[in-house]
Amino acid sequence: METIVIVGGGAGGLELATRLGDTLGASKRSRIVLVDRWPGHFWKPLLHTVASGKCDPQVSELPFSAQALDHDFEFVQGDMLCMDRAHQTITLSPRDGGDGACRVIAYDKLVLALGSVTNFFGVPGAQEHALTLDSVADAEHFRRRFFNACIHAGEHKKPVNVVIVGGGATGVELAAELSNTARTLAAYRVHELDPEQDIRITLIERGQHLLPQLDPLQAQRAARHLRTLGIEVLTSIAVASVSADAVTDAEGVARPADLVLWAAGVEAPPLCATLGLSVNHLKKIMVDASLRSTNDSRIYALGDCANYVCPVKGPTPPRAQVAHQQAMFLADLLARKDDTPCPDFRYHDYGSLISLGQQAAVGALTGPVSGRRYRVGGPFASVMYRLLYQKHLLQLHGAVPMLTHTLADWLRARVLPPVRLHR
Ligand SMILES: Cc1cc2nc3c(=O)[nH]c(=O)nc-3n(C[C@H](O)[C@H](O)[C@H](O)COP(=O)(O)OP(=O)(O)OC[C@H]3O[C@@H](n4cnc5c(N)ncnc54)[C@H](O)[C@@H]3O)c2cc1C
Structure with a gap:
């Protein structure tokens, strides 16, 4: 066999x-x-x-x-x-x-x-000092570091500076979620910081606008939304080096950083x-x-x-x-039984959706017949974004188990705090 x-x-x-x-x-x-x-x-x-x-x-x-x-x-x-x-x-x-x-x-x-895996593009200090999101272990490591930084800073009455390098999907989605987490942890009194003033999240992108896979209008919409969450969005800035406590750009400007996440590209x-x-x-x-x-x-x-x-x-x-x-x-x-020629692989780009946290997303969807790109945003885009994961579950389990998983997630969200409250 x-x-x-x-x-x-x-x-x-x-x-x-x-x-x-x-x-x-x-x-x-x-x-x-x-x-x-x-x-x-x-x-x-x-x-x-x-x-x-x-x-x-x-x-x-x-x-x-x-x-x-x-x-x-x-x-x-x-x-x-x-x-x-x-x-x-x-x-x-x-x-x-x-x-x-x-x-x-x-x-x-x-x-x-x-x-x-993360591509550090040879930027000095990036691999040594920045965290990445390549695996669950990496994500858990980041979560614990963020959590500890908030508690430590609260005890010492000083702000926390989080710098995310790379304004693609990973950087934008993480920035939005972190801002929500900071507010939730404050509401549950896990730390004593003012989430608006004391937890400073900066997103640095080398290109002229965030989210290069979207058109500039949608990218501006995403940037506006992030700014309303209190996130500092910096574009057209190339990071030249990373150290244990700062991120320095090509102009020599050093920004303090207690935590750096590198999301500038993959290889x-x-x-x-x-x-x-x-x-x-x-x-x-x-x-x-x-x-x-x-x-x-x-x-x-x-x-x-x-x-x-x-x-x-x-x-x-x-x-x-x-x-x-x-x-x-x-x-x-x-799975073909014989050697009949198989049609070539063709990639269909159905669009791109980026989550901006609570009930918000931005993106573009491709019409199935016309091939036209339609801009989407707000709660509709947020629902579409969540459906992407349901589609993956459908592939893995079939319809009934997928619906059961979805129901279980929904019930958990009703009875548990919106974010994990412990290290
Ligand atoms: C935070 C984040 C957000 C993203 N958002 C989106 C999005 O909104 N839309 C989108 O389309 N894409 C998104 N992506 C990209 C998407 O996740 C990847 O393109 C996709 O997962 C690639 O699938 P894959 O099967 O090629 O690899 P992966 O899903 O990365 O799986 C690779 C697997 O290989 C295993 N592996 C690797 N090396 C070895 C080894 N030597 N031995 C044994 N096992 C090994 C790993 O453990 C892993 O399980 C996002 C990525 C990140 C990190």
């Missing part, structure tokens, strides 16, 4: 494993193996809500083993370290990260869905550049229109770690909707 190994159970990888398990795994046509370094799946676009304390990942995380049992695939927890293309094997870290032997898994087909994980496959300048694996590595027809890549250049729209952006569409494409391609 053919073995298909998928490395990375993120937005794209887990949807692919689930779909292939339901088709090839259930009918015993293929053995489907999913590998991830973590025991559970968390949808990355919601990481800013973990960092702000709005979401408890322990509650929202989906254990891979449970999904594997329900959908006829195998799950192996481990960090992929390297690959032997001649023998068609990958090597994983020792079990539980201990000092035992590395494990080797053989594949007939391999799908790399490794996601992305593929360093592993991608060590596999002997062709990669681009961001270490993304070069793939053809079947999402196959240009060097090895048994290896596929999808999502943030893949460099697919659409003949019409150019390189696909690092977005969950790309990972989802590529996962569905590969689920179809890999």
Whole structure:
């Protein structure tokens, strides 16, 4: 029986494993193996809500083993370290990260869905002093640091300065959520700071406006909204260095920073550049229109770690909707019984939605027939934004479990404080 190994159970990888398990795994046509370094799946676009304390990942995380049992695939927890293309094997870290032997898994087909990591662009001090939002562990680390900084500053009657570098979706969404968290923690008397005066959140963007994926009008709308939340929005400012207590721009202006979050861009994980496959300048694996590595027809890549250049729209952006569409494409391609030619992958950009916190969002949606972009905002955009996650749950669980999860989240929100109140 053919073995298909998928490395990375993120937005794209887990949807692919689930779909292939339901088709090839259930009918015993293929053995489907999913590998991830973590025991559970968390949808990355919601990481800013973990960092702000709005979401408890322990509650929202989906254990891979449970999904594997329900959908006829195998799950192996481990960090992929390297690959032997001649023998068609990958090597994983020792079990539980201990000092035992590395494990080797053989594949007939391999799908790399490794996601992305923060790109520091070589800015001095950024990697050493700034925090990132690459994983749940990173988001939890940020949350604890923010929480401690608020309590410490309250005790010493001094302000907290949080600087977010990068005005893309991650930076904007986190800034909005943090401002809400600061007010909520004050309302619950977790700290003694005035959230308006004493918790200063600054968002720094190098470009002329925030959110480069939106038109300038929508970006201005987002910036206005953030300013009403008390967030300082600075554009056309390039960060030149980061130190333990300041962020300095290219003009030499140093801004005090107790906490720095770097969200200025992403690149593929360093592993991608060590596999002997062709990669681009961001270490993304070069793939053809079947999402196959240009060097090895048994290896596929999808999502943030893949460099697919659409003949019409150019390189696909690092977005969950790309990972989802590529996962569905590969689920179809890999489940084909014969070698009939498969149509090329085509990326459909359905638009972009950015959460601005409580009942607010901004973005643009693409009309399905006309292809026109429609600007959206306010509560309508906020509902549309939340539906994106429901769509992901639908892919993973089907309609009834998705509705049950949604109801459970709604009930939890009715009985629990809006943010986590402890370290
Ligand atoms: C805060 C934030 C907000 C975002 N908001 C949006 C949004 O609103 N809309 C949107 O479309 N996109 C958004 N994105 C981007 C989106 O999350 C990514 O594009 C998407 O998750 C990519 O999916 P993926 O499957 O390629 O990788 P990921 O979802 O990142 O999954 C990669 C998986 O690979 C695993 N892995 C990595 N290396 C190894 C290894 N060596 N061994 C084993 N396992 C490994 C990781 O543990 C992870 O589970 C956001 C991202 C962030 C951080």
